[in-house]
Amino acid sequence: MTRDHALDIISAYGGDASRWPASEGAAVLALADSDAVVAQALMAARQLDTLLDGWARDVTPATIDIAAITGQAAGKRAATVVPPAARRWLAGGLAAAAMAAGLAFMAPVTPVADAGIEIVSTPAAVQLVTAQGDTFGSDAIAFATVFTPTADEDVLI
């Protein structure tokens, strides 16, 4: 166990040894006994833990209007729920459509011009990322990961 590794564990998991990875807890505590830097980090982490435990748990209870959800959303729910048999056909159809779209999207089309010059086309997505740079591509992926459609958008999807 190195000092840096012990500090990483304390930094990520805090000062409560019971939350640390089981295989490394004893080694971190042993190092804290002999290394003042690790010992100080452990003490500071425990102070912060106390504050964070209070922060995370201290929330005033509130009541959500559950009856309004089941009442207002009844019609929408009925429209959303698809019978199991239809669901299987729908899933099969969507999978087939996705596969067809994927093949059309991925396969490079190489039309040959009248003059005998080969024209190589590039998939649209590759052009987009290349044109905008890596940053745009990463942002787009991150947005897609966290984006949650609204209830109305959900119906469209």
Next chain:
Amino acid sequence: MRPLPIPPAITAQTPLALLMARVVDGDSAAFTRLAEALQTPGLRLAERTLNDRAGAQDVVQVALTRLWTLAARYDPARGSVEGWFRRIVINLCLDRRRAIRLVVPLSQADNVASSAPDPFEQAAVNDRRARLDAAMATLAPRQRAALAMFHGDGLSMAEIAAALETTPKAVEGLLGRARIELRKLIEMEPRP
């Protein structure tokens, strides 16, 4: 024709997975029980992630509505009901992240007065809490969500990773950076 089996009565001890199975079939009594079980942890997580109580209530209301209207999409093979609900709450919180604003500016945190009867200790507690609240407002919502799940719900790195749709290693980094940032912002001095 055989009579349909009568489902067992819903009690406070009915497991959430069983409640969810009945919610999928449109059982509103099961949904009420499920919502009662999920709303408090959902509110805690949303309030901490958004740093906004009113916004958290909106988020949980919408999340429970989705749980009810989109129940058929729940797949028990992909995780627990609590885990699925947690993901819905976090995604809704992150979608609202542009609306998040500082609750207490850091510059004002030094001037928070205490009205508690035990002036010295209570003032110190209030001061630390005010500094923490102000520091929290500067963290990213994902960092607050990870801290809330780790400290409030006692979730493991793997459970937090599932809720945030990332890896346990990435959660370790997220929490580590959050704690370092918080310590800098509230300038905690370790006491001997």
